[in-house]
Amino acid sequence: MLDSPLETLKSAVNENAWITDISEMQAYITEWRNTFDGIPLIVLFPESANQVSEIVKICASNKIAIIPQGGNTGLCGGAIPDKSGSQVIISLKKLNKIKSISRNNFSIEVEAGCILEDIHKKVSNYSLVFPIDVSSSGSCQIGGNISTNAGGTNVLKYGTTRSQVLGLEVVLPNGDIWNGMTNLIKDNSGYDLKQLFIGAEGTLGIITSATLKLYPCPGNIVTAFLGFDEISSVQYLLFEMRKKYGNNLETFELISERAINLVKKNISNINHPFDTDYSWYILLEVSKLTFIECNDQLMSFVKSNHISNAVITKNLTEKNALWKIRDSISAAQKYEGGSFKHDISVPPSKVSALIIELEEKILRILPTSRIVAFGHVGDGNIHFNVSQPKNMTLSNFEKFRKIISKTVYDCIMDFNGSICAEHGVGMLKKADLLHYKSNIEINLMRSIKQTIDPMNIMNPGKII
Numbered sequence: 001m002l003d004s005p006l007e008t009l010k011s012a013v014n015e016n017a018w019i020t021d022i023s024e025m026q027a028y029i030t031e032w033r034n035t036f037d038g039i040p041l042i043v044l045f046p047e048s049a050n051q052v053s054e055i056v057k058i059c060a061s062n063k064i065a066i067i068p069q070g071g072n073t074g075l076c077g078g079a080i081p082d083k084s085g086s087q088v089i090i091s092l093k094k095l096n097k098i099k100s101i102s103r104n105n106f107s108i109e110v111e112a113g114c115i116l117e118d119i120h121k122k123v124s125n126y127s128l129v130f131p132i133d134v135s136s137s138g139s140c141q142i143g144g145n146i147s148t149n150a151g152g153t154n155v156l157k158y159g160t161t162r163s164q165v166l167g168l169e170v171v172l173p174n175g176d177i178w179n180g181m182t183n184l185i186k187d188n189s190g191y192d193l194k195q196l197f198i199g200a201e202g203t204l205g206i207i208t209s210a211t212l213k214l215y216p217c218p219g220n221i222v223t224a225f226l227g228f229d230e231i232s233s234v235q236y237l238l239f240e241m242r243k244k245y246g247n248n249l250e251t252f253e254l255i256s257e258r259a260i261n262l263v264k265k266n267i268s269n270i271n272h273p274f275d276t277d278y279s280w281y282i283l284l285e286v287s288k289l290t291f292i293e294c295n296d297q298l299m300s301f302v303k304s305n306h307i308s309n310a311v312i313t314k315n316l317t318e319k320n321a322l323w324k325i326r327d328s329i330s331a332a333q334k335y336e337g338g339s340f341k342h343d344i345s346v347p348p349s350k351v352s353a354l355i356i357e358l359e360e361k362i363l364r365i366l367p368t369s370r371i372v373a374f375g376h377v378g379d380g381n382i383h384f385n386v387s388q389p390k391n392m393t394l395s396n397f398e399k400f401r402k403i404i405s406k407t408v409y410d411c412i413m414d415f416n417g418s419i420c421a422e423h424g425v426g427m428l429k430k431a432d433l434l435h436y437k438s439n440i441e442i443n444l445m446r447s448i449k450q451t452i453d454p455m456n457i458m459n460p461g462k463i464i
Contacts, residue, residue, distance in 0.1 A: 005062045009042055009088065012054040017045040017094070028069060028089055031077050033334070033341075036427060038081035040067065043089040049169060049177055049208040055090060056206065057175030064088055065457050068202035070112065070144025073136040075341070076426030078148065078201045078462050092143050095208060098122055105183045106214045107166055112143025112207045119212075128214040131158035135327040143207045149199035151422030153251045153326075156378030158215070160422070161198065168194045169209035173453040181211050196448065201424050202459040204452045218287035221250060222294045223319045226301070227278035227309040231352045234377055236306050237282060238348065244297070250285040252378035254351070257281075259329045259374045266335040267328040271321045273311045282307075282377075283326050329374050329383075336370070337388035338397050342408045345421035348380040354415050358384055361407050366400050368392065381421040384408060409436060425463045433463065 010018050020042050030037040046052045059066050065087040069079040081087040092113040099109035117137040119130050134152040150161045167182035241249050257279050264270050298310040313319040333339050346354050368389035375382040388397040409419045425433050
């Protein structure tokens with residue numbers, strides 16, 4: 001009989017598949033934006049669902065809290081332990097096998113620790129695509145994508161991660177393994193249990209495997225970059241592109257002038273496609289469209305004064321250069337001091353009105369603040385970030401956090417939107433969620449949590 005829960009936990013994984021030295025834990029205990037950090041009892045690296053199950057059973061019998069963790073690329077502290085030194089991190093990084101691909105079923109079975117980019121590469125060999133694509137694709141894990149219901153740049157066409165999941169394997173808070181892996185498109189035999197775990201941020205169980213939808217490769221995709229000055233043109237452009245090209249409109253990304261200037265300033269090897277600066281830019285992609293057809297469409301937008309300039313990429317190098325601009329915005333902001341980040345959504349028809357109103361409200365509170373707005377305007381998800389003024393210390397800037405975020409979220413409620421569009425709740429937005437959700441919604445979530453995890457050992461302190 002081993003003499004402590006710590007030693008018993010070590011015995012549940014392979015030899016040396018654990019870390020207890022705090023100096024070796026930094027990659028697992030600090031959130032990407034350095035907003036949250038913690039001190040766990042141990043970091044464990046199981047290599048199978050059975051090992052995860054054994055760890056959870058040990059933790060349940062000793063009432064030890066568990067923090068499930070994927071690639072630790074989250075932005076809300078959802079995978080970070082507290083500072084008590086008593087919680088256990090279960091890293092899924094070694095559950096990284098691609099189990100099988102079914103071309104006829106258009107599906108793939110993967111373990112939770114698979115890197116998203118690796119899934120993209122694997123399915124491309126079969127002329128198929130898995131549509132979820134985020135800026136951290138090279139390091140985020142599919143289990144984390146599912147647990148946070150990740151969005152990304154292709155939601156306009158395919159929907160969020162929730163729409164891509166056919167089945168799940170989940171280790172429950174008592175250590176039982178629920179095998180819900182399936183290729184079925186239709187199954188109305190009772191509650192759709194997998195939906196409980198998608199977007200739950202590990203508070204109800206640990207996803208260890210998933211069956212995901214795949215799609216035929218869309219073939220030739222035309223990528224274009226538009227420049228214009230009136231934000232109100234966004235709705236017209238989106239409507240016209242969707243009306244004409246329907247589901248062939250792959251992405252429709254909005255970038256503000258300040259966002260692109262920060263990228264040019266702080267990120268190397270950036271090529272701005274225009275000699276003239278504009279207030280707003282759109283990065284869009286359309287499949288099953290020729291260069292000439294796209295050019296004709298964009299020229300009509302120029303003639304109607306809805307855009308001032310446009311460029312269509314001629315090769316993969318030019319396309320990647322444009323996407324580097326879009327994908328570098330978050331990294332570029334880190335060089336500019338503090339930032340109040342708001343991952344929000346409204347109905348797509350209200351995006352331009354929201355941005356106009358929010359800018360007016362925030363600049364009345366802090367006229368020197370630098371607003372960085374960008375995002376997936378096609379699905380109504382805007383990242384409305386307020387960066388530290390150049391002439392203000394971080395400590396003084398932080399004094400405005402509460403009133404600025406409250407102003408943003410109050411405005412979002414007026415627009416019938418959401419304060420959590422795609423990054424989740426974690427610790428960052430827990431208090432805000434409790435404030436803006438109705439009592440009925442909060443009580444329903446608490447009832448589910450209490451039923452599935454009565455001891456509250458699964459990622460406690462997150463969401464509710």
